[in-house]
Amino acid sequence: MLNQTFFDRDPCQLAxxxxxxxxxxxQQGVWLSMRIIETEAYYIDDKASHASLGYTKKREALFMPAGTIYMYYARGKPSLNVSSHGPxxxxxxxxxxxxxDKKSPMAGQQIMQLLHDAxxxxxxxxxxxxxLCRSLHLTVPEWDQKTFDNKVFYIEDLGLTPRQMITTKRLGIPVGRDEHLPYRFLDADFLKSVSACKLKH
DNA sequence: CCGACGATAGTT
DNA sequence: ACTATCGTCGGT
Structure with a gap:
């Protein structure tokens, strides 16, 4: 499990x-796993960040120690974040x-499927x-403002490093709004399989 | 109570 | 480009 020190660094570096x-x-006695292939870094001073709107109870996790889980509703559905270095x-x-892998059997696929309607x-x-949150049954009430728990929910380093990484603020986004966009990072190997539908040109 | 607005996702 | 969707927030 990644320790608190891992998260205590600059947002872009952590991303x-x-x-x-x-x-x-x-979930249901079975470990489900997801390899992270895309992240976004949000700074308190970015207009795009929730923290830039100021401190509130709902956004408190953003101001808690690095490694604190911040979950909120995006278009009514849960979304997963982790606080990093700097309030x-x-x-x-x-x-x-x-x-x-050995820990997460293919059978977990059926469990993920049941977590979805269609x-x-x-x-x-x-x-x-x-x-992603839906597939892993990660909810706002259960995890917002909490820290990772090696018994049921955590992030692990298996030495899988992206062959090539893409970083940009304006992928598929209209030019001219860059200043309102977060820093974005993605594993190039998954660009085709996952982002193709989102970035279709 | 109501309307506007998202750090969305999928389809045309 | 369009829209179904649903929790928040702010104004009545």
Missing amino acids: QALLGKVIRRK GNAVLIKAGFPYF PRPLERMGNGQTI
Whole structure:
């Protein structure tokens, strides 16, 4: 499990370091895993960040020690973030890709499927910040302002480093609004499988 | 109570 | 580009 020190660094550095790390979530007695393939760094001074709106009870996690989980509703659905170095700074887990190994059996795929209303192909189980939360059954009331727990929910370093990483503030976004956008990082190997549908040109 | 607005996701 | 969706927030 990644320790508190891991999260206590600059948001952009943390966002990059999280690429390739594996989220482990125990559900119905089975470990479900997602390899992180896309992240976004939000600074307290960015207009795009929630922290820039000021401190409130709901946004308190952003001002808590690095490594604190911040969950909020994006378009009514849960979204996962982790606070980083500096008050108000955080990283959003934007997308993941299902990962299977000794600890996480392929059978977990069926459990993820049951967490959704409609059938969903495996490669899209982590295709988006709210979809990923749904696939792992991560909810706002259960995890906002909490820290990771090696018994049921944590992030692990398995040494999987992206072959090539893409970082940009304006992928698929209209030019001229860059200053309102977060820093974005994604594992280039998954660009085709996951981001293609979101960035279609 | 109501209307506007998202750090969305999927389809045309 | 369009829109179904739903929790928040601010104004009545």
